[in-house]
Amino acid sequence: MSDLLERLRTGLPAEALITDPDVTASYAHDMASFCEAGTPAVVVLPRTVEQVQHVMRTATELRVPVVPQGARTGLSGAANASDGCIVLSLVRMDRILEISPVDRIAVVEPGVINAVLSRAVNEHGLYYPPDPSSWETCTIGGNIGTASGGLCCVKYGVTAEYVLGLDVVLADGRLLTTGRRTAKGVAGYDLTRLFVGSEGSLGIVVQAVLALKPQPPQQLVLAAEFPSAAAACDAVCRIMERGHTPSLLELMDRTTVRAVNALASMGLPETTEALLLCAFDTPDPAADLAAVGALCTAAGATEVVPADNPAESELLLQARRMSLTALEAVKSATMIDDVCVPRSRLGEMLAGTAAIAERYDLTIGVCSHAGDGNTHPVVCFDHTDPDESRRARESFDAIMALGLELGGTITGEHGVGVLKKEWLARELGETGIELQRGIKAAFDPLGLLNPGKLF
Amino acid sequence: MSDLLERLRTGLPAEALITDPDVTASYAHDMASFCEAGTPAVVVLPRTVEQVQHVMRTATELRVPVVPQGARTGLSGAANASDGCIVLSLVRMDRILEISPVDRIAVVEPGVINAVLSRAVNEHGLYYPPDPSSWETCTIGGNIGTASGGLCCVKYGVTAEYVLGLDVVLADGRLLTTGRRTAKGVAGYDLTRLFVGSEGSLGIVVQAVLALKPQPPQQLVLAAEFPSAAAACDAVCRIMERGHTPSLLELMDRTTVRAVNALASMGLPETTEALLLCAFDTPDPAADLAAVGALCTAAGATEVVPADNPAESELLLQARRMSLTALEAVKSATMIDDVCVPRSRLGEMLAGTAAIAERYDLTIGVCSHAGDGNTHPVVCFDHTDPDESRRARESFDAIMALGLELGGTITGEHGVGVLKKEWLARELGETGIELQRGIKAAFDPLGLLNPGKLF
Numbered sequence: 001m002s003d004l005l006e007r008l009r010t011g012l013p014a015e016a017l018i019t020d021p022d023v024t025a026s027y028a029h030d031m032a033s034f035c036e037a038g039t040p041a042v043v044v045l046p047r048t049v050e051q052v053q054h055v056m057r058t059a060t061e062l063r064v065p066v067v068p069q070g071a072r073t074g075l076s077g078a079a080n081a082s083d084g085c086i087v088l089s090l091v092r093m094d095r096i097l098e099i100s101p102v103d104r105i106a107v108v109e110p111g112v113i114n115a116v117l118s119r120a121v122n123e124h125g126l127y128y129p130p131d132p133s134s135w136e137t138c139t140i141g142g143n144i145g146t147a148s149g150g151l152c153c154v155k156y157g158v159t160a161e162y163v164l165g166l167d168v169v170l171a172d173g174r175l176l177t178t179g180r181r182t183a184k185g186v187a188g189y190d191l192t193r194l195f196v197g198s199e200g201s202l203g204i205v206v207q208a209v210l211a212l213k214p215q216p217p218q219q220l221v222l223a224a225e226f227p228s229a230a231a232a233c234d235a236v237c238r239i240m241e242r243g244h245t246p247s248l249l250e251l252m253d254r255t256t257v258r259a260v261n262a263l264a265s266m267g268l269p270e271t272t273e274a275l276l277l278c279a280f281d282t283p284d285p286a287a288d289l290a291a292v293g294a295l296c297t298a299a300g301a302t303e304v305v306p307a308d309n310p311a312e313s314e315l316l317l318q319a320r321r322m323s324l325t326a327l328e329a330v331k332s333a334t335m336i337d338d339v340c341v342p343r344s345r346l347g348e349m350l351a352g353t354a355a356i357a358e359r360y361d362l363t364i365g366v367c368s369h370a371g372d373g374n375t376h377p378v379v380c381f382d383h384t385d386p387d388e389s390r391r392a393r394e395s396f397d398a399i400m401a402l403g404l405e406l407g408g409t410i411t412g413e414h415g416v417g418v419l420k421k422e423w424l425a426r427e428l429g430e431t432g433i434e435l436q437r438g439i440k441a442a443f444d445p446l447g448l449l450n451p452g453k454l455f
Numbered sequence: 456m457s458d459l460l461e462r463l464r465t466g467l468p469a470e471a472l473i474t475d476p477d478v479t480a481s482y483a484h485d486m487a488s489f490c491e492a493g494t495p496a497v498v499v500l501p502r503t504v505e506q507v508q509h510v511m512r513t514a515t516e517l518r519v520p521v522v523p524q525g526a527r528t529g530l531s532g533a534a535n536a537s538d539g540c541i542v543l544s545l546v547r548m549d550r551i552l553e554i555s556p557v558d559r560i561a562v563v564e565p566g567v568i569n570a571v572l573s574r575a576v577n578e579h580g581l582y583y584p585p586d587p588s589s590w591e592t593c594t595i596g597g598n599i600g601t602a603s604g605g606l607c608c609v610k611y612g613v614t615a616e617y618v619l620g621l622d623v624v625l626a627d628g629r630l631l632t633t634g635r636r637t638a639k640g641v642a643g644y645d646l647t648r649l650f651v652g653s654e655g656s657l658g659i660v661v662q663a664v665l666a667l668k669p670q671p672p673q674q675l676v677l678a679a680e681f682p683s684a685a686a687a688c689d690a691v692c693r694i695m696e697r698g699h700t701p702s703l704l705e706l707m708d709r710t711t712v713r714a715v716n717a718l719a720s721m722g723l724p725e726t727t728e729a730l731l732l733c734a735f736d737t738p739d740p741a742a743d744l745a746a747v748g749a750l751c752t753a754a755g756a757t758e759v760v761p762a763d764n765p766a767e768s769e770l771l772l773q774a775r776r777m778s779l780t781a782l783e784a785v786k787s788a789t790m791i792d793d794v795c796v797p798r799s800r801l802g803e804m805l806a807g808t809a810a811i812a813e814r815y816d817l818t819i820g821v822c823s824h825a826g827d828g829n830t831h832p833v834v835c836f837d838h839t840d841p842d843e844s845r846r847a848r849e850s851f852d853a854i855m856a857l858g859l860e861l862g863g864t865i866t867g868e869h870g871v872g873v874l875k876k877e878w879l880a881r882e883l884g885e886t887g888i889e890l891q892r893g894i895k896a897a898f899d900p901l902g903l904l905n906p907g908k909l910f
Contacts, residue, residue: 341637
């Protein structure tokens with residue numbers, strides 16, 4: 001231990017090392033606080049690539065595990081410390097190195113906050129779409145590690161689709177440059193994509209080339225009330241089947257709507273069973289919303305309210321964005337699931353989740369990126385009640401089992417971390433896991449990078 | 456050899472095996488006929504997944520290399536046979552298994568022809584964008600293996616972005632299902648993406664889930680004449696910088712324009728130095744073309760001609776699509792390069808290519824996916840002239856060196872195959888190649904799948 005600190009100090013300034021146990025303890029876990037987490041030996045906050053290389057060389061020499069971290073807003077424990085590890089926090093490597101409107105790329109360090117980048121590129125008329133709910137605090141490095149999604153995915157896709165190239169410090173301290181600055185490129189296996197969503201288990205991302213889009217017109221939102229989740233899902237299918245491309249297509253169930261009203265008096269319609277939000281950022285969003293409104297009515301909507309202006313639209317989005325926080329206030333604890341199914345099966349997924357809530361006698365609020373078939377069932381429970389806690393855990397698993405049954409995945413955007421390790425094995429099967437381990441061994445033969453995550 | 460055939464016959468119908476050397480010889484190489492190619496021991500044409508598994512099990516037992524093939528329209532020799540190999544042609548597995556307008560996916564076997572799929576999904580109001588020049592003959596499996604691009608990439612991206620899930624027969628015959636049918640998913644390392652562009656070296660794709668887009672309005676094309684390549688590249692930068700999203704942005708140099716006229720009397724303007732084609736498939740393409748036309752004029756265009764109707768547009772596209780064929784007719788042989796640079800460096804790339812043509816005293820016609828910075832310099836030479844052949848080869852390499860110098864890649868969409876193996880190592884560096892080999896070893900420890908390709 002003292003050997004570790006001594007060796008780290010040879011290549012790092014004093015301010016880059018935190019050893020005070022009271023402080024290092026605060027780096028022990030991400031937002032999945034209920035997942036197991038160990039006690040770090042030291043927290044390192046490098047500012048340069050060379051410093052990261054020094055940390056990894058030291059870790060390799062001394063066989064010390066390394067847990068990379070961004071802003072620790074993850075929801076699966078992927079950033080949780082293991083006992084005696086080096087926590088490698090990249091938050092101080094937070095420079096935007098380049099924004100090119102002609103090449104439509106940004107080059108950034110991993111600690112840049114998502115919202116900071118988004119605003120910076122906006123000033124150049126550009127748009128960085130990935131927008132996880134935590135976008136005001138989460139880092140690009142964390143987004144890359146967990147392959148984050150967000151509200152915009154139904155039109156713009158996920159983080160993976162915006163990562164063109166990476167500089168990565170490997171487990172042994174070597175620096176790898178992979179991918180490109182170009183719009184296209186097929187030179188060899190796509191290592192860049194392999195790092196995206198690898199939860200820090202293959203290398204430490206120290207720089208990223210990100211693709212940007214031209215900034216679209218401001219989106220306009222419509223809210224539609226439905227008498228049942230089934231009717232709302234029918235509307236979602238009709239909208240997508242007709243070839244519409246909304247910039248957002250979100251569904252809040254009654255539990256979520258009530259929770260949001262309780263938290264912030266948003267005045268959402270409490271009597272509705274399902275509230276669908278749809279937006280367009282097209283040249284004529286009002287026309288697109290009118291067409292979608294008609295489809296909603298045909299599917300049984302009792303009320304269709306298009307926003308008249310961007311301010312009204314923003315209010316509706318705020319309601320949606322605070323859903324998880326609002327549901328967290330329902331009981332003393334929550335477990336947030338993240339099952340994604342083919343959108344044609346969304347109705348079955350929601351009906352099945354309601355049945356699970358009833359079977360386990362629990363409150364489960366569901367907000368969904370409906371256009372993507374990605375549901376976030378939030379199991380609300382009293383963590384001081386052992387029986388309720390057990391039922392919560394069982395319902396959480398039942399929801400994932402249902403997702404797989406419907407041809408879906410156990411995680412649409414939150415990742416595996418420690419939370420869903422067992423379930424990853426179920427989804428991928430023996431052969432899949434064996435190949436994943438083979439890749440891990442090729443990159444990190446000593447198993448030092450974020451051990452105990454994924455599989 | 457007779458042992459190999461005997462074993463293959465135990466799991467394959469007679470019609471699935473070709474052993475006549477005159478016929479198997481025709482499977483020896485793809486369109487890169489000037490690359491080295493061996494003599495296959497046998498050509499196998501399976502119709503089922505089980506048959507593919509039988510082939511791979513047999514190959515593993517007997518340690519026989521396997522070269523997977525689609526329609527052999529590749530341009531880098533990735534489908535070229537090695538001596539004594541099994542050529543595994545997937546062209547008879549050509550069923551479209553499912554098209555879902557709600558989920559916006561198609562499920563297909565690898566032998567489906569790109570154009571057949573494109574037309575089939577059109578009938579459902581859907582669009583499968585990847586459109587390599589060979590789209591009327593090339594297969595989806597080949598497109599996946601080589602990560603094909605096309606004219607649409609500037610707006611719609613490349614094949615990789617449309618592959619959601621794969622069924623893959625591994626080297627030892629095991630069947631792996633990877634990826635998803637869902638819009639999103641982050642369960643483990645992205646093995647699906649790893650197979651895309653792997654040129655058959657990691658496994659045999661036997662089924663694919665492809666993402667589809669809603670069918671856009673028919674595109675309208677504009678042609679602009681420029682007095683220099685530099686001015687045309689300036690226009691390209693202005694168009695992209697202003698936030699336009701053309702569905703096509705192509706550049707033909709004078710050599711290409713003349714070659715096309717010579718081949719098909721297309722009436723293209725022969726006096727121009729650079730002909731830029733730009734298209735939009737937006738709701739109001741004429742308005743977008745007018746804006747782009749103004750930018751072209753500002754950049755020095757001497758003539759800007761928007762097409763009045765889809766028929767005129769189609770004619771301009773036909774001219775572009777026949778560019779390679781036309782350049783092939785200039786001399787007895789051609790070598791087609793595929794360097795992609797950041798679009799801000801496209802002008803330097805074209806100027807440098809012209810200088811290379813002069814230095815080596817060669818005709819090099821260049822057509823470019825200009826919006827992507829992806830150039831196809833076509834070196835035209837007399838293959839019976841040893842000195843000219845040597846200069847052609849040297850100029851081909853000089854073009855790749857220039858691309859790397861400008862921050863680009865040696866291959867934007869044609870792949871590595873045998874043609875660019877040495878150059879892949881230069882682009883990726885020692886560490887990159889070592890990791891690529893590590894991945895290869897994890898999937899194919901005996902090195903039986905398409906040996907001698909990539910690295």
